[in-house]
Amino acid sequence: MPLPNHTRRRLLQATAAAAALPTSLVHAQGTRTLKVVSPWEVMTLDPSKTGYIFTRLEVAETLVEVDDKGLFVGGLASRWTTSADGLEWRFAIRPTARFHDGTPVTAEAVAACLQRALAQPGLLRNTGAQQIAAKGGELVFRLAKPFSALPAFLAHNSTLILAPASYAADGSVRQVIGSGPYQVVEVQAPQSLRTRRFEGFDGRKPVIEAVDYLGASRGETRGMMASSGQADLVYTHDPVGYERLRANRKLQLHRLPLPRTIYIKVNAGHRFLADLRVRRAMSLALDRSGMATALMRAPEAAATQLFPPAVAEWHVPGLAPLAQNLEQSRALLREAGWQAGADGVLRNQAGEAFKLTLRTFSDRPELPPLATAIQAQLKAVGIDMAVSIGNSSEIPSGHQNGSLELALVARNYGLVPDPLGILLQDFGPKGGDWGAMGWHSVQVSQTLADMSLMVDPKRRSALRGAIATVLQAELPVIPVAWYQHSMTASTRLVNVSVDPLERSYRISRMGWAA
Structure with a gap:
């Protein structure tokens, strides 16, 4: 069977680049x-x-x-x-x-x-x-x-x-x-x-x-x-x-898990996404296990919480895992005032269709197919999400100018050997280019500040668990998968x-x- 034209073009482009x-x-x-x-x-x-x-x-x-x-x-x-x-x-x-x-x-x-x-x-x-x-x-x-x-x-x-x-x-x-x-x-x-x-x-x-x-x-x-x-x-x-x-x-071929998580960066200041029930509904719509198995070839990569086991000090084994439940997802959306229209797309009381755009980039090859799968899974609960594949620089720029609605990114918590450095960037009072947007937790900010002052490992461990619990409950970012390098x-x-x-x-x- 002949290759589709778009596949043939991509292979020719790849061959030309390699031959050059x-x-x-x-x-x-x-x-x-x-x-x-x-x-x-x-x-x-x-x-x-x-x-x-x-x-x-x-x-x-x-x-x-x-x-x-x-x-x-x-x-x-x-x-x-x-x-x-x-x-x-x-x-x-x-x-x-x-x-x-x-x-x-x-x-x-x-x-x-x-x-x-x-x-x-x-x-x-x-x-x-x-x-x-x-x-x-x-x-x-x-x-x-x-x-x-x-x-x-x-x-x-x-x-x-x-x-x-x-x-x-x-x-x-x-x-x-x-x-x-x-x-x-x-x-x-x-x-x-x-x-x-x-x-x-x-x-x-x-x-x-x-x-x-x-x-x-x-x-x-x-x-x-x-x-x-x-x-x-x-x-x-x-x-x-x-x-x-x-x-x-x-x-x-070498493969190993990294302290990196693929997640949906959410503009929690957006009028559709400010409601916690909506963010939870979106999370409940995701089939993480299916995506990890079919797209990442690694069933163990399904993210049940933000921090992967590779970030052992921050991963909380007893945390209630993120899981798919379409019935609960639809119920939360109804509770938040969204009703399905004749075309299946949700609309609020003002008649606005629940339409958003998710930005991602192809430098990490897992991201575009994951974005497409997420698009289909959100459509099943009535959310019409377009996917825009561009440059990674469009995500921090969209954060800065406020135009970003959703983004699918991969964040490495090992860039600083103590993940505290990344968390201070991502979940401080003003959020971060790759982290929270339109969301702030006084508890998280204060806990991060307290952790930066102390050296007692037992106290730091307890505070790590408190931060992970808040992020799991409020979902300023929605975990999708743990990265496989x-x-x-x-x-x-x-x-x-x-x-x-x-x-x-x-x-x-x-x-x-x-």
Whole structure:
């Protein structure tokens, strides 16, 4: 049976994109090159926006690192201490660290970099830092109040450290000069960049000498490049292709759950969605188990609450699970004043049809098919939801200008090793670009603030459960699925491993098979 025209066009586009890329594994200098492909394009050099690319490629470092057990270890900071009152933190900089331009990594250079990050909207502002300065060869933070999670925040990719020469006179980033085991050779924004091994790195010398990175948003392109051998490491595959990839003897398919949740971001300030009964009805309409099994090829991925088991400290085993119940869903909608019209679409007393638009993006291949399934499931209870597939940037911009109604997103609670950092962004008094919109809980905000001050693990555990319970009850975001990470590696590689926190591609640990 011939392929449909739209499928044929998409395959031709994917083939053309793959064919346009260099297939040689050898640089002109004779060095063997690792080819890495992921969905993420290099839209800017600014760490506040694309720092995750430069940390994953091991170009730049943060002050604090996280080991395979999730424990904090030294990055550019060799050690750190805090004062008895918790208001001052001191970080000693690794004395042998060098930037890629040969200059030493000094406390002054680190302070200037973090001062810039603090002046911008972003994660570091949530620490309450009042001053960041270099004193006596150490980096010193002065805080307005104690903040026990500071080391976790300083492991986030938006706080990566660049050399002073990275910045133009106006403070913008003109080049990425980090201190990691790989240095940037060339950037062809937004699609690709090249790195090579930094011979002046003060840690273990990597085996892989050169890396070509490509941001390819289409899942078909990534899958074809993996299957054809045009790429050595390919991240984020479409679940429908898992069996084909697994059957390829030249590939290793890696899958593992991540501390990431796919959920519907709800504009709770919208006149249709402000009613909690409506949000609960929408949640009750979702067949999470069916979507996880059929679309994600992982039945265990059905989200019964916001935090997945991979975020063990925040996952609450005893929480009443989210489940489908169409009868209860329809009853709640009737109670909220919605009645089905002749066309089956709900209408309120003013005669308005219950019509909304859900935005999502294709960089994560699971999202569009999940959006289509959600569309059908909400239609079954009378909600007419259109699906708009665009760029991921449309979601934060829609949050900022108030135009967003619904969005299907995937949020990683491991971006900051302590999820508190992400929650402060998402569920604070003003919500967040990727979190709450038009919703605020005094209890949640106060509890998050209290948690940032305390170190007692028992008290923190109790507060985590209280936050999870409120979010489950009020649904400012509606959980759909727990994310399953996927990547393929060529059998040409050895010592391949996957970072469960998505901090690094771990290229410096890899080598070539004989």
